[in-house]
Amino acid sequence: MDVDQVKAKLPIEQLVQLMLDDELSVEQINVGIDEYCRLLALLSSTEESLRPTKLADEVLHRHLEMPSFDEDCLSIVGKRVHHVPHAEESLEMTAMWHRTRELMLAKFSIDPAVARNDNSKEASSEHKAPCFVTTESAAPCFVTSERAAPCSVTSDRAA
Secondary structure (H helix, E strand, C coil), X not given: CCHHHHHHHCCHHHHHHXXXXXXXXXXXXXXXXXXHHHHHHHHCCCCCCECCEHXXXXXXHHHHCCCCHHHHHHHHCCCCEEEEECCCCCHHHHHHHHHHHHHHHHHHCCCCCECCCCCCCCECHXXXXXXXXXXXXXXXXXXXXXXXXXXXXXXXXXX
């Protein structure tokens, strides 16, 4: 699935409205939506867990609030998408960020670690979110029950 196909299936207008309440600029919202669409496109073609950028994570959080989240993800990715907060950086999280960057570069020729609003081509760790996203098939033992995994952010319908 390409980014345009993802955008066509997402409730973009509703996401923008929700994000305007987050005191983000229109430019940040547009970048976040583009990054989120690339993330979903990657998830549709990989079984790996991936790390979103901070702006993509902002969009993901707003999307999680929408009743259509599960249905949208099933339509776009072909499986349920789970958001897993992870407060501490670890070797696994760092490796996941590097792998996400590799996949983004290979599929979209875009490095998510390079700032979009400056002229620097230097990679920055400031862009990665303190979480990762995974799908049911990527982590078959992942527990979606909020009681069993209180740090997981999932839709009630996914449990």
